[in-house]
Amino acid sequence: MEKRTNVNTAITELINKVPTGLLIGDQWKESSTGETFDVFNPATEEKLATIASATSQDATEALDAAYKNKGWVETPARERAEILRRAYELVTERAEDFAQLMTLEMGKPLAEAHGEVKYGAEFLRWFSEETVRNYGRYVNTPEGTNRILTSRKPVGPCLLITPWNFPLAMATRKVAPAIAAGCTMILKPARLTPLTAQYFAQTMLDAGLPHGVLNVVPSASASAISAPLLADSRLRKVSFTGSTEVGKKLLEQASANVLRTSMELGGNAPFIVFDDADIDDAVNGAMGAKMRNMGQACTAANRFIVHESVAEEFTEKFAEKIRQMKVGNGMDEGVTCGPLIEKKAQEQMSEKVADAVAHGARIVVGGHAIDGAGYFFEPTVLANVPAEASVIREEIFGPIAPIMTFSDEYEAYRMANNTEYGLASYVYTKDYQRQLRAADHLEFGLVGWNAGVISNAAAPFGGVKHSGLGREGAAEGIDEYTYTQYIGVKDPYAL
Ligand code: NAD
Numbered sequence: 001m002e003k004r005t006n007v008n009t010a011i012t013e014l015i016n017k018v019p020t021g022l023l024i025g026d027q028w029k030e031s032s033t034g035e036t037f038d039v040f041n042p043a044t045e046e047k048l049a050t051i052a053s054a055t056s057q058d059a060t061e062a063l064d065a066a067y068k069n070k071g072w073v074e075t076p077a078r079e080r081a082e083i084l085r086r087a088y089e090l091v092t093e094r095a096e097d098f099a100q101l102m103t104l105e106m107g108k109p110l111a112e113a114h115g116e117v118k119y120g121a122e123f124l125r126w127f128s129e130e131t132v133r134n135y136g137r138y139v140n141t142p143e144g145t146n147r148i149l150t151s152r153k154p155v156g157p158c159l160l161i162t163p164w165n166f167p168l169a170m171a172t173r174k175v176a177p178a179i180a181a182g183c184t185m186i187l188k189p190a191r192l193t194p195l196t197a198q199y200f201a202q203t204m205l206d207a208g209l210p211h212g213v214l215n216v217v218p219s220a221s222a223s224a225i226s227a228p229l230l231a232d233s234r235l236r237k238v239s240f241t242g243s244t245e246v247g248k249k250l251l252e253q254a255s256a257n258v259l260r261t262s263m264e265l266g267g268n269a270p271f272i273v274f275d276d277a278d279i280d281d282a283v284n285g286a287m288g289a290k291m292r293n294m295g296q297a298c299t300a301a302n303r304f305i306v307h308e309s310v311a312e313e314f315t316e317k318f319a320e321k322i323r324q325m326k327v328g329n330g331m332d333e334g335v336t337c338g339p340l341i342e343k344k345a346q347e348q349m350s351e352k353v354a355d356a357v358a359h360g361a362r363i364v365v366g367g368h369a370i371d372g373a374g375y376f377f378e379p380t381v382l383a384n385v386p387a388e389a390s391v392i393r394e395e396i397f398g399p400i401a402p403i404m405t406f407s408d409e410y411e412a413y414r415m416a417n418n419t420e421y422g423l424a425s426y427v428y429t430k431d432y433q434r435q436l437r438a439a440d441h442l443e444f445g446l447v448g449w450n451a452g453v454i455s456n457a458a459a460p461f462g463g464v465k466h467s468g469l470g471r472e473g474a475a476e477g478i479d480e481y482t483y484t485q486y487i488g489v490k491d492p493y494a495l
Contacts (some may be wrong), residue, residue, distance in 0.1 A: 014100055018199045021052045022218070025065035026211035032057045037220040039195055042107040042339040043329040043374045051194050054217035059186070059225040060232070062215035066157040066184040067234045069212035073154050073182030077132045084128035084176055087207035091121040091172075094203060098196060102167050103330040105193045107338035107375075108293055110330055120169035122457035123473065127176035130478050134181070140491065147489040152482040154182040155260050156236030159229050161188045161222070161250075163242045164341055165296045167196035173461075173472045174239050175204070175214060181481035183237070186215045188225050190242075192341055194218035222246075230254055239480065240264070241298075244421075244466045262470035262480045264298065264462060266395045267423030270416035271301035271452075272438070274409070275309045277428035278450075283317045285452030286401070289426055291325065291379060292453065294337055295399040296345075298467075299424035299446065299455065303392050304403040305415050311383075311405045318401065319365045319381045327376055339374040340398055346375040349398045352391050356382050356402060359389040366399070387418070395421070409434065413441040423463035426452060445471075 021028035035053040040046065054062070091098060098120075099113035108116070136151040158178050162170040171187060178185045189197035201216045219225050229235050230253040240250050241264040254261050271289055273282045289301035306314050330338035340346050346369050353367045366380030377399060385392060385402035392402060406412045416425060425444035429435060435449045445463040448454045455461060455473075462471040470480050 011100075011104065014097055015049050015104075015195070017097065018049065018101070018195045019202050020049065020198070022054050022058055022062070023198075023201050023214065023216040024058065024062045025068075025215070031055055032061075035220070037191065037218075039105055039192070041104050042341055043331070045373050048104055049195060051198070051218050053221070054219040054225055056224045056228045059217055059219075059229050062186045062217050063157060063229055063232055063234055065212045065215050066186055069184045069210070070156065072184055072210065072213050075182070075210075077134065080179055080182065081128045081131035083208045084124050084131065084179055087204055087209070088121050088124035088128060090203050090207050091117065091124060091168075091200070094199075095121075098168055098199065100331070101196045101199060102193075103338070105195045106164060106167055107341065108330050109335045109338050112292060113330070116166055116169050119455065119457070120166070120172040123169070123172040123176040126457040126473070127180040127478065130177070130475065131180040133475075134478070134482070144491055145494045146491050149487040149489060151485050151487075152181075152479075153485050155481055155483055156183065157234060158183050158185045158237040158239060158481065159188065159226065159235055160185055161226065161238070161240045161242065162190060162197065164190035164193040165293055165298075167193040168200060170241050171197050171200055173457075173477070174241075175200075177472070177477040178239075178481050179209070179213065180478050183481050184213050184215075186217060186229065188222065189216070189218050191218070191220055191222065226250060227253065230257060230259065233257060236260060237262075237481065239470075247468065260480070260483075262472070263468040264470075264472060265423075265466060265468040266421060267298045267300070267463065267467055268302045268393075268395050268419040268421040269299060269424040269426065269444075270442075271304045271426040272412050272416060272428065273304070273306040273310060273314055274412070274427070274429035274431070274434060275307040276430050277310065278430065279310055279313050279317060281450060282314060282428040283321055285426065285428060285448070285450065286318055287321055287452070289448070289452035290401045291322075291337065291399055294340060296341065296397050300396070301401070301426060301452070302396055303415075304401055305412050306403055306405055307412075308405040308407050311403065315364060315381065315383050315403055322365050322379045322381055322401070325379045327370065327378065329374070337379050337399060339376050341375070343375055345398060346377055349377045349380075349396075349400060352396060352398075352400060353380060353382070356385055356389040356391050359386050361385040361389060361402065387415070393419075409437070410441070413438065417441075417443045420466040421463065422465035423467035424448065424454070
């Protein structure tokens with residue numbers, strides 16, 4: 001009993017460290033109308049905190065601050081780099097706080113939350129290193145009449161909109177390159193998980209980021225923030241991570257103001273297992289690619305496309321690992337599968353399983369919502385799933401693994417490409433020539449070769465087709481926040 005009290009006291013102390021206001025210019029403040037919204041724990045359905053809810057007027061004030069501080073780009077690159085480096089160190093020092101906050105508001109198991117802190121912090125370190133490598137060019141024109149100089153300049157004030165599934169990493173993946181490029185910004189975190197972003201913003205200030213560079217406007221109404229900002233000519237860029245449906249709406253609005261856009265949208269990742277694959281290795285990869293974050297990742301394996309000669313072995317071994325998963329509150333020791341983010345998601349999983357079964361699929365393990373507090377769903381494997389089932393056609397975003405079979409290599413590629421999405425894909429085979437053929441044929445921005453988890457701050461992350469535009473991370477990540485300026489200089493020897 002006493003232990004429980006201590007745990008709750010520790011949680012209260014942690015939540016008390018999180019600013020509850022809007023970060024606009026040089027202060028944390030209430031919303032202009034005094035509106036607030038509540039944040040809940042998806043494992044217990046208990047209220048965690050009450051946060052100020054920004055209005056359109058607050059959003060415009062945040063843009064006023066971002067616009068007023070555009071001169072931030074004149075801060076020497078080394079200084080900007082060092083702020084990012086200090087932020088990396090501070091996030092790392094505060095890893096336990098960040099991890100617990102994410103588990104509390106989003107549900108992922110604490111060990112996975114620690115993994116996200118490491119991954120998220122790496123964007124701060126990586127872009128601190130990239131800040132000082134903002135190279136240009138100096139060449140002669142082919143005719144010898146002019147010299148060409150190019151430089152990279154910040155695009156200007158940016159709107160950064162992040163989803164709930166990776167509350168820290170999706171923020172650092174945008175904020176760090178924007179700082180590196182010399183942009184100012186307005187961050188709008190997801191309504192369901194704003195606490196991590198609020199604490200991260202305070203951490204950036206603690207690392208020495210000048211006021212007004214980063215403004216944060218959590219809100220119960222996302223469009224109240226995005227609509228006025230996307231229409232304001234002072235805004236120059238929107239970077240969005242979230243669903244394809246919302247991304248398309250934002251692209252439409254951005255077109256009226258000719259904004260630079262980066263869109264990290266949904267996925268429908270194929271996970272192909274060839275007959276020569278190491279099946280144990282493929283099963284381990286499948287666990288990471290499918291079950292990390294309870295399947296709520298844009299990179300989550302959505303369709304297991306397995307050669308018919310190894311399908312039975314793969315299915316049995318995969319199902320056995322799934323049976324060993326421990327479902328529960330992510331704060332509890334040994335839990336490997338937390339709750340889904342909300343009730344609606346839990347209901348959708350039940351609908352998807354019922355639809356697959358109606359199409360002739362067989363439930364190998366799991367398949368049901370778990371009664372009681374929290375939005376838990378059993379980790380599930382489905383066999384014999386036909387292409388018409390919704391689990392194959394749509395992004396699942398939950399712990400369901402549907403398995404289909406193929407008999408010919410090129411049939412596997414056709415099945416894999418049979419989707420409007422093009423983010424992650426995975427291929428398991430020992431044949432390196434087949435690995436290369438797979439990369440040639442797969443229409444996806446990311447390909448994992450015998451690897452189920454491939455995200456890295458140093459790698460260019462992003463999709464094709466309806467999965468999005470642009471890349472985050474790597475050297476490409478900073479390009480999204482700069483434009484090239486060309487200066488033509490008369491050649492001193494030209495007549
Ligand atoms: P979502 O599109 O519902 O929300 C994402 C963000 O957009 C949130 O901050 C939300 O408040 C905001 N938003 C919602 N409606 C809006 C509107 N009309 N105008 C402006 N902003 C609006 O997505 P989600 O449910 O938070 O996240 C899940 C989705 O994100 C999945 O489709 C997943 O694949 C995708 N995702 C993609 C990546 C990637 O890098 N490609 C990474 C993580 C998640």
